[in-house]
Amino acid sequence: MKAIVLEGINLPLTIKYVNKPKLKANEALVAIKAAALNRRDYWIQKGQYAGLKFPIILGSDGAGVVAEVGSESENEWIGKEVLINPSLMWGESEAAQSTAFHILGLPQDGTLAEYVRVPLDALHIMPSHLTFEEAAAIPLGGLTAWRALFSRAQLKAGERVLVAGVGGGVASFALQWALFAGAEVYVTSGKREKIRKALEMGAKAGVLYTDKNWMEKIQPEGGFDVIIDSAIGDGFANYIELAKPGGRIVFFGATASGNLPELNARKIFWKQLSILGSTMGSPSDFSNMLSFVNEHRVKPVIDSIFPLAHAEEAVRKMDRSEQFGKLVLRVD
Numbered sequence: 001m002k003a004i005v006l007e008g009i010n011l012p013l014t015i016k017y018v019n020k021p022k023l024k025a026n027e028a029l030v031a032i033k034a035a036a037l038n039r040r041d042y043w044i045q046k047g048q049y050a051g052l053k054f055p056i057i058l059g060s061d062g063a064g065v066v067a068e069v070g071s072e073s074e075n076e077w078i079g080k081e082v083l084i085n086p087s088l089m090w091g092e093s094e095a096a097q098s099t100a101f102h103i104l105g106l107p108q109d110g111t112l113a114e115y116v117r118v119p120l121d122a123l124h125i126m127p128s129h130l131t132f133e134e135a136a137a138i139p140l141g142g143l144t145a146w147r148a149l150f151s152r153a154q155l156k157a158g159e160r161v162l163v164a165g166v167g168g169g170v171a172s173f174a175l176q177w178a179l180f181a182g183a184e185v186y187v188t189s190g191k192r193e194k195i196r197k198a199l200e201m202g203a204k205a206g207v208l209y210t211d212k213n214w215m216e217k218i219q220p221e222g223g224f225d226v227i228i229d230s231a232i233g234d235g236f237a238n239y240i241e242l243a244k245p246g247g248r249i250v251f252f253g254a255t256a257s258g259n260l261p262e263l264n265a266r267k268i269f270w271k272q273l274s275i276l277g278s279t280m281g282s283p284s285d286f287s288n289m290l291s292f293v294n295e296h297r298v299k300p301v302i303d304s305i306f307p308l309a310h311a312e313e314a315v316r317k318m319d320r321s322e323q324f325g326k327l328v329l330r331v332d
């Protein structure tokens, strides 16, 4: 089968021909129709991800048709159109993942291929209002944004949310989920064009985080109930000022820096703030997210769709942070 195989750090993503995966019981082989990139794929290519192993077929997001199953009793899955939950072996606790937890696409071969082997419990029937490209855009980013907003920050309708770096894949889902949940959403971005797009989608206001005085320009009266960040840029310390008393600041990535800046500790305890880490999501987070997508007939924000063979071009676009929403790869 054709697959994007990464053979070492900083090597380009190129098509190779490899053997189709062999199945065990409780597994399925999905013929991938579309896959999508995440910042994770970029970090792995750069060698900046834990547990690197080469060669590896990248890709955590995918949608397609079930082609084979590991045992006959599971035959009802064959021919079903599915999307894949890449959050594998989460475990029993809603509070945090188990030690066996891993993400599809490292160490287990991922979705940037004609076929991927996944556990049966990672399969979900594709929402009928979505194309394969739209369905493939959702899993990792949608799940991460879902858990950060709802399971961790406990966002309620009518609350005010700030989504930082709205052009990012996860951030574009945070914007959508929060809007559909009835929140008032403000955004930051490094590019005016992306703020304009967020406003078109329903955001109330936006500022450039590259502007030295960005905080003064986005201070709605009373502040924010929830702030979502995945960059930990220079502006992170401002969130302590911008949050309402009792506010929740959630982060799940560090695109712009390695660590948290110095924070005003007294303000954190005086304002009763919660600073929450979040990672991916549990099986019930994934199911709840899909129910929400079905109920509101949400379509993800897709920046562009590339043929699988152009995966390197797509990851370079991500490197330049040019995208608004998801970079999708069509597999045909």
Ligand SMILES: NC(=O)c1ccc[n+]([C@@H]2O[C@H](COP(=O)([O-])OP(=O)(O)OC[C@H]3O[C@@H](n4cnc5c(N)ncnc54)[C@H](OP(=O)(O)O)[C@@H]3O)[C@@H](O)[C@H]2O)c1
Pocket: 038, 039, 040, 043, 140, 141, 144, 164, 165, 166, 167, 168, 169, 170, 171, 188, 189, 190, 191, 194, 209, 230, 231, 232, 233, 234, 252, 253, 254, 255, 256, 278, 279, 280, 318, 321, 322, 323, 325
């Ligand atoms: N813990 C987890 O489970 C988990 C899951 C998914 C992702 N992540 C991490 O979360 C981060 C985002 O992932 P992604 O897939 O959404 O990546 P992405 O699509 O590449 O988005 C990255 C975005 O970060 C924004 N950004 C860059 N510098 C910023 C700054 N100084 N302040 C605010 N925003 C800034 C940019 O937004 P603009 O384009 O609007 O400027 C950029 O588009 C990555 O670090 C990723 O590894 C973690």
